[in-house]
Structures are given as structure tokens and as C-alpha cells.
Amino acid sequence: MKSELLEAIDAKKTVELRYHGYARTVEPHAYGRDKNGDEILRCFQISGGSKSGEPIGWKLLKVAEVYTIHVENSTFQTRDGYRTNDKAMEYIFRQV
Secondary structure: OHHHHHHHHHOOEEEEEEHHHHHEEEEEEEEEOOOOOEEEEEEEEEEEEEOOOOOOOEEEHHHHHEEEEEEEEEEOOOOOOOOOOOOOOOOOEEEE
């Protein structure tokens, strides 16, 4: 899964994944590890379901809870509101 996320961030490609029982399409902006050692993904969700009821917007996902992942052919531009060096991440593997 890690290699797919790195590839998607490098190429700025959207990703389709399943998370907490919902299919989601996201624009991955940063992938790293939090202070507890969990791998996390900062992304902008553009479609799909959400436990919170907010299907569109910024999300911070625990990668271990992602069920499937598929890198799509469509690309994205860096979203307004994105900040590099995400404070939620102790270590960043990759960021746009």
C-alpha cells in the first residue's frame, strides 16, 4: 500500500480506496507517520461516503484502516488550504 501512495503523491494522481466501510476518491497530499507511529494520509476527499457525513473535504486517514487502494489515471492540483510539513506528522514519507 505504501508504494501506491508514494506513486500517487509523486504523480499527483487521485486514489480510490475503502475506509471505514465507505468507497472514497481522494487527492493524497501527504503521507507520513504520527507521534504514535501510525502511518497516516492527509488527503482531500472529492467523492464517496464518510462516517462523519461530510463526503467532501480534508481528511486524515489511518493507513492501517484502509482496506483497498487503487491509483487512478486522473490527476489533481494542490488544493487551497494545504500546508506542507503537516503538524499531525512526526515523519513525512512524501508530500506534494
